[in-house]
Amino acid sequence: MIDQTRILCVLARERSLADYAPGTINTRTCSQCGERVLLAPSSQKLLASDPTIELVCFGCVELKPDDTHDLAPGAEDEVRDFLKKGAH
Numbered sequence: 056m057i058d059q060t061r062i063l064c065v066l067a068r069e070r071s072l073a074d075y076a077p078g079t080i081n082t083r084t085c086s087q088c089g090e091r092v093l094l095a096p097s098s099q100k101l102l103a104s105d106p107t108i109e110l111v112c113f114g115c116v117e118l119k120p121d122d123t124h125d126l127a128p129g130a131e132d133e134v135r136d137f138l139k140k141g142a143h
């Protein structure tokens with residue numbers, strides 16, 4: 056049973072925007088600690104489709120055994136494109 060959908064985010068101060076897919080933003084904040092986090096385009100779309108989704112950074116998240124994990128739609132393509140770009 057899913058009672059709350061959350062997007063796991065990396066803290067903006069821990070990673071460079073350049074390490075992420077084009078279009079990644081750093082203007083959103085973790086719902087727990089208020090620190091700025093990175094949000095890839097796929098996650099931005101997910102959030103736009105459901106504004107009740109919480110953003111939680113990896114430092115704040117508490118995973119329960121029955122939590123399920125899915126990539127945001129399109130996230131796999133972003134990773135693939137990024138890896139392709141880095142291979143040049």
Ligand SMILES: [Zn+2]
Pocket residue numbers: 085086087088089090111112113114115
């Ligand atoms: Zn946090």
